Amino acid sequence: MSDIFTEETRDRARAIMARYPAGRERSALLPMLHLVQSVQGYVSPEGMAFCAEMLGITKAQVAAVATFYTMYKRRPTGDWLVSVCTNTMCGVLGGDKAYKALSEHLGVGHDETTEDGTITLEHAECLAACDYAPVMTVNYEFFDRIDADRALDVVKQLENGERPQPSRGPRLCTFKEASLQLAGWADDRDGAVGEGPAGEPTLAGNRLAERFGVTVAGFDPNTPIGGNGNGSGPGHSVPPTAPKPASDGKPAGDTPAVGKESK
Ligand code: FES
Numbered sequence: 246m247s248d249i250f251t252e253e254t255r256d257r258a259r260a261i262m263a264r265y266p267a268g269r270e271r272s273a274l275l276p277m278l279h280l281v282q283s284v285q286g287y288v289s290p291e292g293m294a295f296c297a298e299m300l301g302i303t304k305a306q307v308a309a310v311a312t313f314y315t316m317y318k319r320r321p322t323g324d325w326l327v328s329v330c331t332n333t334m335c336g337v338l339g340g341d342k343a344y345k346a347l348s349e350h351l352g353v354g355h356d357e358t359t360e361d362g363t364i365t366l367e368h369a370e371c372l373a374a375c376d377y378a379p380v381m382t383v384n385y386e387f388f389d390r391i392d393a394d395r396a397l398d399v400v401k402q403l404e405n406g407e408r409p410q411p412s413r414g415p416r417l418c419t420f421k422e423a424s425l426q427l428a429g430w431a432d433d434r435d436g437a438v439g440e441g442p443a444g445e446p447t448l449a450g451n452r453l454a455e456r457f458g459v460t461v462a463g464f465d466p467n468t469p470i471g472g473n474g475n476g477s478g479p480g481h482s483v484p485p486t487a488p489k490p491a492s493d494g495k496p497a498g499d500t501p502a503v504g505k506e507s508k
Contacts, residue, residue, distance in 0.1 A: 250295050254284055258299045261429060271300050274310055276428045278317050283424035287318040314367075316427075323358045323365040324419045325403045328382045329396065332371040335379035339392045343379060344368050346393035347400055364403060365420075376446035377412070384423040386411035413444065 250258075261277050262270040274296060280290030290293045293307040300307075311317045312348035319324075323444070329344040330336070344366075351359050351366055358365040374380045381396055388399055389412040402409040415437050418426070426432050 259341045279428040283421045286322045323363045325364045328367050328369040330372045331368040334375045338379045340379035342393045344394040386414050
């Protein structure tokens, strides 16, 4: 094992593992992959070996997870990961043009990094902000309702060493800093935490529902999230015919249709 991962990183890995019940430390793999990404800017073969060693699992098991999720990068990532949504909603509203403009300006394509190693470009398939379409993110912070010019403006500020302010949420931090936050270490700098209510585009549907008296039958808006703790609150009801878990402890699947015998 190389010394890329210092004792401080090992301490952090142990702290992540301690969040999980004894014997279930392998559940720490997801944040631990963010941790190694915070050190190297991507999940390298050494990073996978580090996770495997700390968790007592195989490198193949780590690789199976690391290669599944797009937030784990397999190649060195720049300080600034620029993700442009080119999914249908954003694409037709200008996301495709913005991505093309950035690709031409930076001279890189999808999942490629500029020669100086500072900016990685990728196209993304729905960044879950369709109400602000078209959107792009820098290290997962949103820039809403962009067009090609606005996207270029943001990237040029990054090239100049500036940190443009996202449309909402906290101020920008580097990809490695963001990875450390995702591993569970809060950023205590001023402005590092975004606060405030949901924006108007997000609430538009709710406002229309209020205006036209559209409600969900039987729904109590004052119900605490999580219900009453015994699993009987809205959204947490247990169907009377819920199947028992299989003997291997895995979920048994969908509730069988009433009157339908399993063969
Ligand atoms: S389609 Fe772009 S955020 Fe959903």
